[in-house]
Amino acid sequence: MAQTLRKKKTSIGDLAFRIVNSILLAIIALVCLLPFVNIIASSFASTQEIIEKKFILFPTTFSLDAYLYIFSTKTIFKGMGVSIGITVIGTLVSMALTALMAYGLSRKYLHGRNTINFIVVFSMLFSGGIIPTFLVVKSVGLIDSYWSMIIPGAINAFNLIIMRNFFQSLPDSLEESAKIDGCKDFGVFFKIMLPLSLPSIATISLFYGVAYWSSYMNAILYLNDSEKWPMQLLLRQIVIVSSGMQGDNSVVDVVPPAQAIKMAVIVIATLPMLIAYPFVQRHFVKGAMLGSVKG
The missing domain is CATH 1.10.3720.10 (MetI-like)
Structure with missing residues (x-):
């Protein structure tokens, strides 16, 4: 019985660690990815949008x-x-x-x-x-x-x-x-x-x-x-x-x-x-x- 409870506690701890770890890694990934998304979006943005906005994720007007x-x-x-x-x-x-x-x-x-x-x-x-x-x-x-x-x-x-x-x-x-x-x-x-x-x-x-x-x-x-x-x-x-x-x-x-x-x-x-x-x-x-x- 004690071994079963210990295994249950361990599995809950592992699950909590995985959830927290996944959230932290997702946040870090977003921090690394967002600047590059901004670079790509800004390269396709229009002149007016670049002047008005400092950070662009999705250009409203597509320009080449x-x-x-x-x-x-x-x-x-x-x-x-x-x-x-x-x-x-x-x-x-x-x-x-x-x-x-x-x-x-x-x-x-x-x-x-x-x-x-x-x-x-x-x-x-x-x-x-x-x-x-x-x-x-x-x-x-x-x-x-x-x-x-x-x-x-x-x-x-x-x-x-x-x-x-x-x-x-x-x-x-x-x-x-x-x-x-x-x-x-x-x-x-x-x-x-x-x-x-x-x-x-x-x-x-x-x-x-x-x-x-x-x-x-x-x-x-x-x-x-x-x-x-x-x-x-x-x-x-x-x-x-x-x-x-x-x-x-x-x-x-x-x-x-x-x-x-x-x-x-x-x-x-x-x-x-x-x-x-x-x-x-x-x-x-x-x-x-x-x-x-x-x-």
Whole structure:
């Protein structure tokens, strides 16, 4: 009888916890979601409504002026193509280099492994800075080249450590069995380790993809030719011009309300990542946790 009452009390406590937890999570979700809903709604709102209201959830008058303004020139489509190309190629290059280096550093028999690991961790805390990096990029002839958007940040130390830890978590017996069967190091890496590391690859690919898609600082520093500007830099220029600040007016002509343009720019810049995220969502948490357990 006592055990039955205890179970009943426990079940009531669990139910109360779930209710309170669900309410709190719903409130937190609304706090996170409402600003983004406001951004989307404001990007479709009319000029009068934006002036009259400070917070919009549902526009009373639907308007596409901000988006028509942004896409009124072919320059933005070219910039979008540049951004997509840099994101795709950059992510592939970064994943290839990161995976190869992470696998090498995860092998205990690699000579100088501890020294290289120390240098990687050290680079997370101290870097050369913008000016030395710019001088290096200039000295190797990458100014005004798309590769200047990829090579300087091809390997991220944090992502490298996560992937190295993931490879370290895999049993050594897998490599030993493969080598007994005649596999070389590259065979072990491509035939065994990579197929097993798909969650980690999906997670880190998303990290790299978001970084390349959102990056505009490298474009500001290294791309002098406006014809090579990625979409992020063009959107920044559009915001500057629409706000009445000094900028390159050749990008755009007639200016709708600056607030609507800013909101539309946020939507355009965020939408591709929101579309890509569901495809890697099931790997995301698993990949991040697997790579962060072992130090």
